[in-house]
Amino acid sequence: MCVRNWLKAAAFSLLCFVQQAVADLTIEITQGNDRATPVAVVPFAWLGQSGLSEDIARIVSDDLERSGLIRPLSRTEMLSLPSQKSEIFFRDWSLLKQDYLLVGQIRPSASPGVLTIQYELYDVVRQTRVLGEVISGKPSELRSRAHYISDQVFEHLTGIKGAFSTRLAYITVKKDAASQSKYELKVSDADGRRERTILTTYKPILSPAWSPDAQHLAYVSFETGRPGIFLQNVYTGKRRQLTAFRGLNGAPAWSPDGKKLAVVLSKDGNPEIYEVDLTSYKVKRLTQHYAIETEPEWSPDGKHILFTSSRSGGPQIYQLNLISGETERLTFEGSYNARARYSPDGTEIYFVHRSNGIFHIAAQELANNRLRILTQTPLDESPSVSPNGSMLIYATQEGSRGYLGAVSVNGQIRYSLPSQLADVREPAWSPFLTN
Amino acid sequence: MEFKKYSKTLFFGATLAILAGCGGNAATQDQEEGAAGTDTEVQPVITSDGSSSDSAITGEQMGQDVENLEEKAEEVVAAMPEIETIYFDFDTSSIRADSREVLDMHVAYLRVNSDAKVVLEGHADERGTREYNMALGLRRANAVKSYFQVQGVNSDQLEVVSYGEEKAAVMGHNNAAWSKNRRVEIQY
Amino acid sequence: MITPFRNALKVLPFLVVPFAVQAADLTDQTMPVLADPSRSSQSIHQSAANTDLLFQIQQLQQEMQALRNIVEQQGQVIVQLQKDxxxxxxDIDSRLSNLSEDVALLKKKGVSAAPVNNNDSPSTLPVVSGTAKDAYQxxxxxxxxxKFDQAITAYQAFIKNYPSSSLLPNAYYWLGELYMVKNLTQEAERVFSTVIETYPESRKVSDASYKLGLVYARYGQMDKAITQMNAVKTQFPKSTASRLASQFLDAQKK
Structure with missing residues (x-):
């Protein structure tokens, strides 16, 4: 009896593992950059007993490759696998036309259950060490440490702050056995791995938005049968319902200081944008028009709010100056421009743009209103910018299945994060993690 | 549900169609809420003559039909209107002229049955952004609410809700599916 | 059993209302055909009229939106045109300045002299030194x-540092333009007058004269402005300034 139960439990946990692995989003790189820097990421040497749960070098290599700016060397082409300077033959690597070489070692530390990780980046041409560090972490933290190393290497090589240690939030939908639609709000690493479900419901979930400290998500859930805006701590799971006004409660957007939310309410009849103070809970109306006003987004300096309005017939992007109260229309090309997001430096906006009946993600520089279309698939929506401003993640469709796509803001680099099991939508890229 | 008598409704609908000189909505309601497990039945089809509401109606015709209608009035008002969905054009919340007769049936019913309450559920097709579509669905529901209110339906009887593009009536990524998804459902 | 029947009678008018609306739409009559006097109640007319109003509002809103779209688009086009x-x-002004510089140089050297080249001794180029030109640019x-404030400072410095530059009248002229932008009208008047009085041979004189007319107009001295503009037309026929002066005068006549 006991044994059988134990077996069952074992089988069950095994199953969980497998499911977990499949449920994660997988990455397919669809378009890279020809001028990417060649870097050899050599498998890190493991100087301990028993196996390691993660292959740090693989994670780093995948991170760097996904950026499109770095081209890691395939392991099968490596002539040797050095893990420290004394083992490196620079001539081999220059023969393989590599500019840089990343090597490392992992070993158990003096304190039990903690590993020491050493990594070193070498300039192959100059044969010098350009970066190196010794860090530590538990076996369960190896993925995080790997992303940390990716961040350091990426920033050193490109001058752009790495965003590999960030998170994604998104919504998945799938039919359960009774063919009911099951909605799940999920959080994963930026590479789609370590997916965790933080909310499950049989009613729609929409518009997840990260707080500036990357600790909380605001989102819309219909779980009560009516839409409401909820706030949830991603780490503790603790949550509360913020709004339950009559009609719409939608499109939450955090102010840069995290003290306010811009939301859409229709409590006064028509969809309008309101500001909710998260300390005093005062609600202040920001727009007033008989047309639709929705999808607010706070500017990085907190002085403006972007929103979608149909006051000129179809949806267009407008910018409200919170100081002067003036509203300015920003988009003029095409009859459908909606759900805009600012670049982290506030100089550009990204939004859904329809041209020739097809919905793409487009970018527009605010200084000259120049529009450029970034994506090529037909039903693209929900662009969300990486905190370093280099990539956009968005929702798209193939057949009837929704999946996530990513594209660099210059349109040159693309990859997709399809899921094997569910419809994926409404991605939100987290800010840089502070802890 | 028993008092939904097919024959009467059919007759009523046909009368209205003649009266208005326009095509009634083809009222084939597919298993819309299949996912939610409701027991929607297949409704009789009122065939449309395809024309829009621009053919002329003479006064005499109308007078006669009014008398016909009067005779049937008792049956008519007892029946809850069969057609519970009206449709909209892309990115608009304007009530189409061909929806008015359906709405008028509901007005009639709601005015008589002042204790009846309806939820006006607005929807959009999948194209465009989700929150914009949420707002669009609400405006569609609001448009129906205004229509009912100006005709004297008590606002206490009306509640609006929007599901945006989240609850498609028809699956598919084509015009046929989209046109069936841009709708307001009038739910008693 | 009586109640439903009564209700039926009550509701009938509301049933027929929409057809009245359509008939009215088509024939432009109010609904006499339907309005059986015995049954017509105030509320039939009322709700039919309300429905009409509702549809009219709907239509007006759409029209307003369409018009707003046009206005916003045109506003955008105007801003773009102004920028362009x-x-x-x-661009044209900078090309002309360069040309006039070259012409001045040629005049100084005599037309027959060789064009500017690096073999010329520095003493033959006393007026426009490289640094003066750079500072001007x-x-x-x-x-x-x-960057108007910075430009004002830069021109002021130029005038101080290169008092013998052939670009001096141009610098004064631009300073005047900048003062106009900053609404420093008196300052503008002073420098435009300087251009006219001190550099009568500069090609900026015609423009400065026209601008002086605008200065007077800003003061509200319309008579003086008109006199000035007429003077521009006679003194500098066929010039851009003359054309602009004519436009100014035409605008005053209307």
Whole structure:
């Protein structure tokens, strides 16, 4: 009896593992950059007993490759696998036309259950060490440490702050056995791995938005049968319902200081944008028009709010100056421009743009209103910018299945994060993690 | 549900169609809420003559039909209107002229049955952004609410809700599916 | 059993209302055909009229939105045109300045002399030194970038540092333009007058004269402005300034 139960439990946990692995989003790189820097990421040497749960070098290599700016060397082409300077033959690597070489070692530390990780980046041409560090972490933290190393290497090589240690939030939908639609709000690493479900419901979930400290998500859930805006701590799971006004409660957007939310309410009849103070809970109306006003987004300096309005017939992007109260229309090309997001430096906006009946993600520089279309698939929506401003993640469709796509803001680099099991939508890229 | 008598409704609908000189909505309601497990039945089809509401109606015709209608009035008002969905054009919340007769049936019913309450559920097709579509669905529901209110339906009887593009009536990524998804459902 | 029947009678008028609306739409009559006097109640007319109003509002809102779209689009086009226009003007002006510089140089050297080349001794180029030209270009770049305050400082410095430059009248002229932008009208009047009085041979004189007319107009001295504009037309026929002066005068007549 006991044994059988134990077996069952074992089988069950095994199953969980497998499911977990499949449920994660997988990455397919669809378009890279020809001028990417060649870097050899050599498998890190493991100087301990028993196996390691993660292959740090693989994670780093995948991170760097996904950026499109770095081209890691395939392991099968490596002539040797050095893990420290004394083992490196620079001539081999220059023969393989590599500019840089990343090597490392992992070993158990003096304190039990903690590993020491050493990594070193070498300039192959100059044969010098350009970066190196010794860090530590538990076996369960190896993925995080790997992303940390990716961040350091990426920033050193490109001058752009790495965003590999960030998170994604998104919504998945799938039919359960009774063919009911099951909605799940999920959080994963930026590479789609370590997916965790933080909310499950049989009613729609929409518009997840990260707080500036990357600790909380605001989102819309219909779980009560009516839409409401909820706030949830991603780490503790603790949550509360913020709004339950009559009609719409939608499109939450955090102010840069995290003290306010811009939301859409229709409590006064028509969809309008309101500001909710998260300390005093005062609600202040920001727009007033008989047309639709929705999808607010706070500017990085907190002085403006972007929103979608149909006051000129179809949806267009407008910018409200919170100081002067003036509203300015920003988009003029095409009859459908909606759900805009600012670049982290506030100089550009990204939004859904329809041209020739097809919905793409487009970018527009605010200084000259120049529009450029970034994506090529037909039903693209929900662009969300990486905190370093280099990539956009968005929702798209193939057949009837929704999946996530990513594209660099210059349109040159693309990859997709399809899921094997569910419809994926409404991605939100987290800010840089502070802890 | 028993008092939904097919024959009467059919007759009523046909009368209205003649009266208005326009095509009634083809009222084939597919298993819309299949996912939610409701027991929607297949409704009789009122065939449309395809024309829009621009053919002329003479006064005499109308007078006669009014008398016909009067005779049937008792049956008519007892029946809850069969057609519970009206449709909209892309990115608009304007009530189409061909929806008015359906709405008028509901007005009639709601005015008589002042204790009846309806939820006006607005929807959009999948194209465009989700929150914009949420707002669009609400405006569609609001448009129906205004229509009912100006005709004297008590606002206490009306509640609006929007599901945006989240609850498609028809699956598919084509015009046929989209046109069936841009709708307001009038739910008693 | 009686109640439903009564209700039926009550509701009937509301059933027929929409057809009345359609008939009215088509024939432009109010609904006499339907309005059986015995049954017509105030509320039939009322709700039919309300429905009409509702549809009219719906239509008006759509029209307003369409018009707003046109206005916003046109506003955008105007802003763009203004930008383009300013850019084009600045471009042409800088080309002309360069040309006039070259012409001045040629005059000084005598037309028959060899064109400017590096073998010329520095003493033959006393007026426009490389640094003076650079300083002028830098100041001018600030105008293009619409950094007006910085441009004013730059031109003031230029006038102080290169008192013998052939570009001096141009510098004064641009300073005047900048003062106009900053609404420092009296300052503008002073420098435009300087151009006219001190550098009568400069090609900026015609423009400065026209601008002086605008200065007077800003003061509200319309008679003086008109006299000035007429003077521009007679003194500098066929010039851009003359054309602009004519436009000014035409506008006053209307």
């Amino acid at each position: 226009n300013r850019g084009r003007y600045l 830098q100041a001018y770049a600030l105008v293009k970038a619409q």
